[in-house]
Amino acid sequence: MSRRAVLSVALACTAAGALAACSAHHEASPRASAPPLAAVRVGFERGAAEQRFDGIVQAVDRATLTAQTSGRVTAVYHDVDDSVPAGALLMRLHATIQQAGLGQARAALRAAQARATEVQTRYRRIRHLYDQQVVPKADLDQVTAARDAAVAELNSARAAVASAAQGVDYTEIRAPYAGVITRRLVQVGEAVAPGTPLLGVASLHALRVVVNIPQSLTDTVRRIGEARIYLDGQTIRAAHVTVFPEASPQSNTFTVHLALPAGLKGLYPGMVVRVAFDTGEQAQMLVPQSAVVRRSGVTAVYLVQSDGQTLLQQVRLGEPVGAQVEVLAGLEPGEQVALDPLEAMRRLAPFPVITGSAQ
16 A cells, blocks of 8 residues: 555544544445435635734723822732722822821911901901092002902912822822723832832723734725734624824834724733734635544545545645635535534545645
């Protein structure tokens, strides 16, 4: 027996479960009364031509929260991988100094209010006397200036209270939007200053894929505006394609943002995904993914013969297209591929031979 025949028999035996079962294939040949085996006739179809690249998933809304006041970290309420709602308290800083400043500002405000009340009362009295021509204009001018100064002082005191209250609020680090904690950069007890990075937060509600494409494709991608993301057997169509109008000076590539539909599961910032851009049309040969068998590193399909028997045919596959997958080599137009690999295995012809080539 030739080397190719030996390899063919071994491959068929592996698909059935073990080499020792080869002798059983002849006995498993279909009987005359067996119903026809469901199959699909393959051929070339017009499909979208693609250019594929690797892309990185990013959160549209992501931020590194930094300290906006000085203090010591007293508590951390959420850590990495925690999902938090908008406004959730994430971290607290020691607020003694800020609270003291707020108390001083409030005391100054009360004093300014009392001063403004006193000056306003005096102004009304002098104004009444001036209207009766009892006091000179100089007295009215003096009390008017005092009133205006008191009002300005009161407004300044109110602003100081608002600023001090904001300083206290800065000691409570809250989530700017609903999302997940991606990083924690400080520990409890650590002293921080304004600008110190504290936590990383990312929203998983809106995601995008960032990919770099060569200059030669930018016009086509911008004109067609269609792209797909392949991940773990699923195909996701981009909601929107944005091509940046400026190339990277280091790589001479253009950055493209692919907006993803909301509510996707299994996608997280930083993941690498396969991105396909439509660039026109091409001929494709497709078979259902359920018709493909993978045994011991071999990828194959079962061909249905005119007599109802089957042969195992090794194939080389491309990328999935929905519930189908592209066949790059191993099949010829017009051949019939069994839709039920298990039933096809039972109907293997005696001493099955692998036809064609998948190379």
